[in-house]
Amino acid sequence: MRRALLLPARLWIALFFAAPLAIICAYSLLTRGDYGGVETPWTLESFARLADPLYLAILWRSLWISTLATALCALLGFPLALFIARAGRHKNLYLQLVLLPFWTSFLVRTYAWIFILRDTGLINTVLSSLGLIAKPLPLLYNDGAVLIGLVYNFLPFFVLPMFATLERLDPSLMEAAADLGARPLSTLRRVILPLSAPGFVAGAVLVFIPCLGAYLTPDLLGGGKSVMVGNLIQNQFTTARDWPFGSAASLILMLASAVLLAAVMRSRTARELI
Amino acid sequence: MRKHLLATYSALALLFLHAPLLILIVFSFNAGRFTRWEGLSLHWYRAAMADPQLADGLLNSVIVALIAATVSTLIGTAAAYGMWRHRAPWLSGSLYLSLVTPEIVTGVSLLALFQWTFRFLHLHLGLATVIIAHIAFSIAYVTIVISARLRNCDRSLEEAAMDLGATEWAAFRRVTLPLIAPAVAAAGLLALVVSFDDYVITSLVAGVDSETLPMVIYAMARRGVSPVVNAVSALIVVAFGIIILISQHLQAEDESPT
Amino acid sequence: MDTVLELRALVKNFPGHRAVDNVSLSLSRGGFYSLLGPSGCGKTTTLRMIGGFETPDSGQVLLAGNVVNNLKPWQRNVSTVFQNYALFPHLTALANVEFGLRERGDADRREQALRALDLVELSAKRDRLPAQLSGGEKQRVALARSLVLAPQLLLLDEPLAALDPKLRKQMRAELKAVQRRTGITFLFVTHDQEEALSLSDKLAVMNAGRIEQFDTPETVYLRPATAFVAGFLGAINWFGSTGVRPESTRITRQKPSDVPCRRGAIESALFMGNCVHVNTALDTGGRAVAEVPRDQHDFKEGEPVWISWAPSDELNFEVAS
Secondary structure: OOHHHHHHHHHHHHHHHHHHHHHHHHHHHOEEOOOEEOOOOOHHHHHHHHHHHHHHHHHHHHHHHHHHHHHHHHHHHHHHHHHHHOOHHHHHHHHHHHHHHHHOOHHHHHHHHHHHHHHOOOOHHHHOOOOOOOOOOOOOOHHHHHHHHHHHHHHHHHHEEEEEEEEOOHHHHHHHHHHOOOOHHHHHHHHHHOOOOOHHHHHHHHHHHHOOOOHHHHHHHOOOOOHHHHHHHHHHHHOOOHHHHHHHHHHHHHHHHHHHHHHHHHHHHHHHHO | HHHHHHHHHHHHHHHHHHHHHHHHHHOOOOOOOOOOOEEEEEEHHHHHHOOOOHHHHHHHHHHHHHHHHHHHHHEEEEHHHHHHHHOOOHHHHHHHHHHHHOHHHHHHHHHHHHHHHHHHHHHOOHHHOOOHHHHHHHHHHHHHHHHHHOOOOOHHHHHHHHOOOHHHHHHHHHHHHHHHHHHHHHHHHHHHHHHHHHHHHHHOOOOOOOOOOOHHHHHHHHHOOOOHHHHHHHHHHHHHHHHHHHOOOOOHHOOOOO | OOOEEEEEEEEEEEEEEEEEEEEEEEEOOOOOEEEOOOOOOOOHHHHHHOOOOOOOOOEEEOOEEEEEEOOOOOOOOEEEOOOOOOOOOOOOOHHHHHHHHHHHOOEEEEEEHHHHHHOOOOOHHHHHHHOEEEEEEEOOOHHHHHHHOOOOOEEEEOOOOOOOHHHHHHHHHHHHHHOOOOOOOOEEEEEOOOHHHOOOOOOEEEEOOOEEEEEEEOOOOOOOOOHHHHHOOOOOOOEEOEEEEEHHOOOOOOOOOOOOOOEEEEEEEOOOOOEEEEEEEEEEEEEEEEEEEEHHHHOOOOOEEEOOOOOOHHHEEOOOO
């Protein structure tokens, strides 16, 4: 009886997750039809097109924005995770506070930054009413705004696994370091940081992969000037109607994500945190 | 001194995380259109509630979320329970993969599937396709929540029940199900929120007249900052917040493992 | 006399109870000292206040005559060997031992560390990670790591607690030897009275946050200051508020004359190897244990006997409240 319980899930996943992906795989090897859609002949042309400088630029931007966002999340998130791990009784409260924004709507969270960053947004209004600027600063619709949006949305993804790692550190190790003459900064550098490596790895992966495949954030905050792979894919399947090309890009994106994840899963400690 | 430095930084970091939403909520009560404060007002809330597009979007979202959450909770709970008892590496692998797959890829792949099948079935994109898609990506969330709860369950309890004469189904119904009931409710609420909030996948597989609330909001946000969006956002934040708090509460109360 | 550590009226409160209650102590340079007591008596808290990991609520800690209350652990010339060794898992044994030297900036730290590992006979394993070492080996690395800094005082927090009995005995001897060789003052915390008695030049018995007696092992054992100390240091038979050690307790079939005695019946006998512990149920209620040499034990269960002892072997105390 119990095996039958797995059937609905298996069916649904097979039909509406696996099969679609298989179709995408197939499409990536076909040719664009005249009125959208796909048709034979089979070809690798779509993948070849990705090597075009225009598209390579998009892939490159996705990579470096994701890397930068990950680095910022690590930089900003590590001290926060450290603070929470040392917070004693209030640990859970702080964790809830970190997670709370995450449980609101992603769309709303991203939209909030439009409200803050645009020409008539909060920052520009405040700065100009204080007489600090004559013209509004172009804070929105660029790579920087996308970066802010990504960091804002995915910071909790870094803080959580890092917190888990730091929490598990043996407190007597820190005491031993102090006992042996290490001041707090030295203890941080020589003991805490090396031992929190698994947390860094897990956190970095949990941020990098969603950033790589981001669509909504570059769409709303980048305004067409900061195109990432996700936007490219969406465009191919709607306006541009070039499904084979869009499918090829999708597969490359998936491949990159899968490879990264697999590399991390090899480390047992990082795996436990994800 | 260093301890205070860390505490101050963390306070700022937490402020950074919460400020944008607080700003939205505060300005949703602004009488003025933009970011110049012109006094308290509920004007935009009234405008939001009077907007027919928003009302339609809300209705669609609610319908989709309720159906998708119910079905995915059933399927997901069954799957989690099945995997607790039997190894199912392919299923758990694909569920995991579905969580890691970028939403844009899930969305376009489903679009491709639907367009391909609709050549033979003479159907078109609409609420049904949205619901199907939502169920597909929600199952993984439900399974994770239930699996986590089941991991703390003692398998021998069901065996004891069967030893005392219960069938497999009765053992589940009378022993395990009551134990995981709070987790099931929590998972259901989670599925509800995840479905309600989805934009990317929904926008790709929805038809012309089956816009959900996020799609309406997106369109408004794209056109420019409409203060109505502020009001709607504030309402969504509060609604989601309440649902999630209930869900967390259910899972927390359920802390004692058996 | 060179006082390396002085504790003056130390008090430490935790929510709900007073862990350290007015503790005063003075240790001379070069000695092996122990803090002995049951779990919860405050010995570890006292140790942590000396090491700088807890701040006293009142009272002073003086190292070599200087008040160190406000000094952080890295500023004190004291080193701690932790109960769980606290070896840095990401560093080899050698790197662990070098840790404090690197903080200090010693140029010849590698040579110093190698010498320290030699002292604890662990040179061969210097490139192993802690996970690859046994409990006893980890303990020795922890010891070397602290000793190499030549502190004025070495604090050991129940370092042998996690080892199996045979290893413990071996490590005890090694610890004593190391202490003698280096001349560093050791303060050893334990709940095992055998350990404290065998290792210490002087030991302090703690109970409920107070030091009940601080003296040489013989004095503490033969002339305990309080009933608690008497009971903690070894087995003892209580007759009212008079205590008599089992080795001073005699069993005879005839009523003895001129000595205090009680009547009872043999309950059981436990063969201990070199002697027999014979339990006797007293007529007045209660039990007495007598240590009987192996060749003198021929008592049968249920046999009526007399328990007696020499008055000079009595330990008398005020009736405790």
